Amino acid sequence: MSKSFSILFFVKKTNPNNEQIATLFCRVVVNTNRCEFSLHRKLPLSQWSGSIEKMKGKNSAAEVINDFIDSTRSKIYQHYTELQNANTEITPEALRDRFHGKEELQHTVLSTCAHQNQMAKELMERGELSYDRYLKYTKCVEYLREYNKEKFGKEDILLRSVELQYIREFEHFLLVRKKLKGTSANTYLKLLKKMVRNAFLNNWISKEPFAAYKMKSYKTDIKYLTQEELDRIKAVDFNFERMNTVKDVFIFSCYTGVSYGDMEQLKGTDIQTNAKGESFIARKRGKTDSPYFILLTKPVLDIIEKHKEHCEQTGKLLPVTTNQKLNFYLKELATAAGIDKNLTMHMARHTFATTVALANGISMETLMMILGHTKISTTQHYGKVMNQQVINEMNMLNEKLK
DSSP states (O other): OOTTEEEEEEEEOOOTTOTTEEEEEEEEEETTEEEEEEEEEEEEGGGEETTTTEEOSOSHHHHHHHHHHHHHHHHHHHHHHHHHHTTOOOOHHHHHHHHTTOOOOOOBHHHHHHHHHHHHHHHHHTTSSOHHHHHHHHHHHHHHHHHHHHHHSSSOOBGGGOOHHHHHHHHHIIIIISOOOHHHHHHHHHHHHHHHHHHHHTTSSSSOGGGGOOOOOOOOOOOOOOHHHHHHHHHOOOSSHHHHHHHHHHHHHHHHOOOHHHHHHOBGGGEEEOTTSOEEEEEEOTTTOOEEEEEOOHHHHHHHHHTHHHHHHHSBSSOOOOHHHHHHHHHHHHHHHTOOSOOOHHHHHHHIIIIIIGGGTOOHHHHHHHHTOSOHHHHHHHHHHHHHHHHHHHHHHHHHHO
16 A cells, blocks of 8 residues: 555544534545545544544444444545556545545546547538548547557556556557557547547546647658649540549549548538639538638539539539548559559649649648648648759759759
């Protein structure tokens, strides 16, 4: 038992009309915190011994009180051990409440995840969150369950056990045990952070452990298509509808920067028209809830018109299949276009930012608004890519001029 934990029994005069009678109290101390509470037992003040914390004598009244004190001490020690084994925060108030049978609702990691995931599911059903994004929430629960089992020998622990060390070790688990890339690990750490933050705001926990944690920043290699490669993809014509639809969805993203998750949620009613007759999309990103605005260009409007019948029948702007299937079919598209790159929907978004937008004079501030970024620094990564491309091409020119 920890030296910072102690139990003391004492008496107080509580009846001003009878100073010979005292009430039995208990004081619980955990570290420097203490809590005192009445045990609702009366005894003669003259028979109390403060040195041994019991009644003097061997009469039946003394035996009853002393047995009660021993039983109370034993129960509080038992509650302390239970909380200690649960790896949860131990406070004098928690021990007092357990003793009185008033144990507070114990929020656990998985129960809190379930609460957050239910809200995410409702957002998905309303079309405000993509199915792929929702799967991230459920995958995060799987990782937490596995980590808890490995670390504590059980799948779930009390939410109050999530402290800075827990976060750091969960990060290590994702990177080393699950072999995730840094950016992927950050995705699940951000979901855990969101869960813990909401729990803190709901007063389910008394402190926010992520306040002392700094998320690592990982340098990512931005892959995109050149204009020549994009033109080759546009020129490919398949004999079957499935691949032509895949091509249309990919090109739509290349000319709008809309991510797969947001494209999946687009409806025909999301297309708006201003006083000049220009068509645009103004929505919020499912990933960050930040607004984005896109003026639709001719290549995009042509694709929308091509799939107008599908939109009228389903309400969905485009016939978008699952991200997994789409990325699989994009390999066929790359082969057909003679492009030796791993085409993904994320590459389409990168292509828009670099080849379509920045290369044609779109400002960084405007690009930030189109992509729905919350920080200009995120958008500026694309600017660095374009600068590096200029350096590489100038070096090639320099070699030729030698």
